Amino acid sequence: MYQPQEDTALLIDAMTDRDLRGVRVLDLCTGSGAVAVAAARAGAQVTAVDSCPNAVAATRRRAAYADVELNVVHADLAGIDLTGFDPKGFGPEGFDLVTCNPPYVPTPPGSASSADGPSHAWNAGPDGRAVLDVLCVVGPRLLAPGGAMLIVQSELADVPRSLDALRAAGLRSAVVREREIPFGRVMTSRRTRLVAAGLLDPHAGTESIAVIGSEAPR
Numbered sequence: 001m002y003q004p005q006e007d008t009a010l011l012i013d014a015m016t017d018r019d020l021r022g023v024r025v026l027d028l029c030t031g032s033g034a035v036a037v038a039a040a041r042a043g044a045q046v047t048a049v050d051s052c053p054n055a056v057a058a059t060r061r062r063a064a065y066a067d068v069e070l071n072v073v074h075a076d077l078a079g080i081d082l083t084g085f086d087p088k089g090f091g092p093e094g095f096d097l098v099t100c101n102p103p104y105v106p107t108p109p110g111s112a113s114s115a116d117g118p119s120h121a122w123n124a125g126p127d128g129r130a131v132l133d134v135l136c137v138v139g140p141r142l143l144a145p146g147g148a149m150l151i152v153q154s155e156l157a158d159v160p161r162s163l164d165a166l167r168a169a170g171l172r173s174a175v176v177r178e179r180e181i182p183f184g185r186v187m188t189s190r191r192t193r194l195v196a197a198g199l200l201d202p203h204a205g206t207e208s209i210a211v212i213g214s215e216a217p218r
């Protein structure tokens with residue numbers, strides 16, 4: 001299960017800039033449930049989704065501790081069949097806001113064994129886009145007319161590619177938050193492989209984390 005870190009805080013900052021009272025929020029890849037609980041505390045009606053049973057249980061515990069109501073769903077975003085995908089199973093009327101802090105760390109061969117902990121929460125394939133590419137297709141279909149989406153990711157997983165995909169899906173999209181952060185344990189542990197794969201400057205010690213904000217037409 002992914003514990004809240006700086007990317008989580010950046011996403012919450014972007015989300016709580018909005019008036020969430022009565023807003024229907026879908027938090028995908030909810031992890032510990034920190035974003036979902038923050039939305040509920042701000043007055044939103046929240047559905048939280050994660051593929052990890054431990055994350056689902058932790059989110060329910062966090063909601064109970066915070067004394068907020070969440071609809072918590074066990075589902076795998078990366079496993080969704082995009083052919084004929086029907087968004088009504090998530091929300092028949094669509095959501096006013098979709099948030100997501102997906103796995104986005106590039107994972108060259110051999111990287112998974114070098115990181116302790118629940119590596120599935122951050123490992124995202126050779127280019128870091130195993131979940132992001134699905135999200136950029138599925139996310140827009142989950143929005144109500146005029147709805148918005150907030151996604152946080154690293155520059156190493158190709159922010160321009162996400163922007164292009166979201167715009168191709170008909171959303172107005174731009175980077176709305178950005179923060180430079182030092183490499184954590186996971187990035188440090190796979191630095192050599194990322195450099196060898198051409199994904200990382202050998203002299204880099206920080207990465208830029210960005211929140212992409214998207215708006216659907218009304």
